[in-house]
Amino acid sequence: MANPHILIVDDEKNIREGLAKFFKFEGYDVTLAADGQEALDLINKSSFSLVICDLRMPKIPGDELLLMVKKSHPFLPFIMLTGHGTVENAVASMKDGAYNFLTKPVNLEYLSLLVSQAIDRQRLQEEQEQVQTLLAKEKHAIKQHVVSASAAMRRIYQLVEQVAPTKANVIITGESGVGKEVIATAIHALSPRYNKPMVTVHCAALSENLLESELFGHEKGAFTGAHAMHKGRFELANNGDLFLDEIGEISPTVQVKLLRVLQERTFERVGGEQRIEVDVRIISATNRNLLDEVAQDRFREDLYYRLNVINIHIPPLRERREDILPLAGQFLREFSGENHKRIKGFTTDCVSMLHEFNWPGNVRQLRNCIESAVVMCDGELIKKEHLPIYVESQPYRKFCIDEEISLSRMERHYIDFILERYDGNKSHAAKKLGISRKTLQRKLQIEEDDDGTSCK
Ligand SMILES: Nc1ncnc2c1ncn2[C@@H]1O[C@H](COP(=O)(O)OP(=O)(O)OP(=O)(O)O)[C@@H](O)[C@H]1O
Ligand SMILES: [Mg+2]
Known part of the structure; x- marks a missing residue:
């Protein structure tokens, strides 16, 4: 890394040069300016880590220079040097953003300490800014990757951004292939756990016993063939996210074990007694209607509510x-x-x-x-x-009318066209038509009353 570069501004030649000699010896690069104007020109031309500046100078005094420089270089630290008569101005300049001030004659040891502290703080600030910029870029890249042109997907993406920083468990529902895993990955990527693991388990692909040992791990000798201790996905996902895909498929035994981890945050490996503590957020996905599964006693209600703190439903394409x-x-x-x-x-x-x-x-x-x-x-x-x-x-139908009909009949044709497109779902059709469901129902009713039939 290059040496920090200090600009020393003082109209008194011997002070300027004395300080330069001292800071060069301390390992800094040093540039000198004899007045405020020269300093301003130098600051606009090169990059400095810090400015040591005399307060009382011809042309532009130190406090004015500070105000001018803060506009273009808000983070450049200034240390003001002041005679006893101008301490008040020096204090005022702290309010304007100077890092600190020192009275002359300067205590070099103390000045050196202030300089290194100010430069460290400045570096930290710059690093934090770089991290923030990187994070913003990363977030932008994730957003670009998840296509969300429709209002429904935009709402989902907003929800993803809201839920990502929290520890709330999420269930993502939707038909096969709608993008449940894409959304789960985005939640992880936008969360503070992004640099910790996201571990996926495809619950439907494993038998009950295998799933149990996959999730919780097993001790050596826990069952025939368990030749060595095996860490489960819960342990591997510690401090990160565990993505349980096809959660609707897990057996009642595994459901009970899962509920226990959610309640107590601890579990034992299969065949083991040691309690293992984990901090894991669970994102699960299913294309089943889990409430139906609960109603039919196939999925535990208590587990459902633990997992379903936030529900993200992705509509079919x-x-x-x-x-x-x-x-x-x-x-x-x-x-x-x-x-x-x-x-x-x-x-x-x-x-x-x-x-x-x-x-x-x-x-x-x-x-x-x-x-x-x-x-x-x-x-x-x-x-x-x-x-x-x-x-x-699949024949696709465009809306067209090839006969001369009344406006009200055309309206009905169009209503039928939209209803067909939305598989007869009146709420969706009404939304598309820009009317309430009630109005849609009334319009359908009027037509049937007039004709005795619905027209298609
Ligand atoms: N909004 C989206 N933007 C970009 N790609 C998407 C989006 N949604 C889905 N995809 C892509 O579509 C494919 C299916 O998505 P994904 O695997 O997330 O679906 P799924 O709902 O988990 O499916 P399944 O129920 O079968 O597990 C993937 O290749 C994914 O990258
Ligand atoms: Mg999937």
Whole structure:
């Protein structure tokens, strides 16, 4: 690291040079200025770690110089040197941001101590700023990675930012492939635990016994084949996050053990007696309706409430179509790069097909679709024929009216069109139409009363 660089400003030549000699000997780089104006020019040209400045000087006095410099270099520490007659001004300059002041004749040992303290504090401040800038950049990168163009995803992202700094357990729900793991990872990455582990357990992939030993570990000899002690995922995730994927699949025995860790924060390894203490936040995910599972006695209610401090529900992709094209664009960039292709985008009919398809496999299906389209494409644009056949096979309907009808009939046609798009879900349809659910129901009722039938 380069030596700290001090600027010494004093109109008295012998003081300036005496101080320079002393601080050079102490290992600092030193530059001298004979008045405030010269100092100002030097500060604007080079970078200094600290300024030692006489208060009373011709042209620009020290306290004025300080005020001028603080505007452009708010963190540059100033130590003021003052004669007995100007102590009051020196005190005032502390209020204006000077680090400290010393009366002349200067006690060099004390000045040297002040200088090194001020420089250390300055370095710390700069380091903290760098960390903050890095964190802000990191947060921005995470946000860019999680596509959230729709209002629903934006709300989810806000929730992620709110919950990330806390220790609250979170359950993420939603159909398969909606992005539950993406959201779990974002919560971890934005939390103060980001540099501690995030450990994942796929609960459905393991048998009951295996899951138990995977979560809590086992002692040597706990069961046949347990040749050595094995740490469980809870221990590995200590001080970090444990992501329990497909939590709806765990057996009643494991549910009881899990509840105990959540209540007491301690557990024993399988076959062991030693109590192990852990500090772990649990993020779980499921595509089941856990409340139904509770109602049917398949999932413990007490465990459900322990895990479900915050619930983040991710709607299926077909209910947030604004995300489809931005996601498709992100995947196109990713796979074009991976396959060394220069594909610029999609043709217009391709865009409509992607937008209108219902994506039963959600974001994962869209990702696979774009990956295969990139492989198939040998030009600059992805065309209809590059998309997997299933995207084309679903006829997508645009709203169109090819007969002359009354305004009220057209309204009804449009209401039916939107209802169909939202699988008959009246709340979603009403929201899309910009009316209340009650108004939608009234409009549907009026039409049926008029015609005796609903018109489709
Ligand atoms: N908002 C998003 N932005 C970018 N990529 C996303 C987003 N949501 C999902 N993905 C991508 O879609 C794929 C599926 O996401 P993820 O694995 O998180 O889904 P899931 O809900 O956990 O699925 P499953 O229920 O099958 O476990 C991943 O490749 C993921 O990177
Ligand atoms: Mg998943």
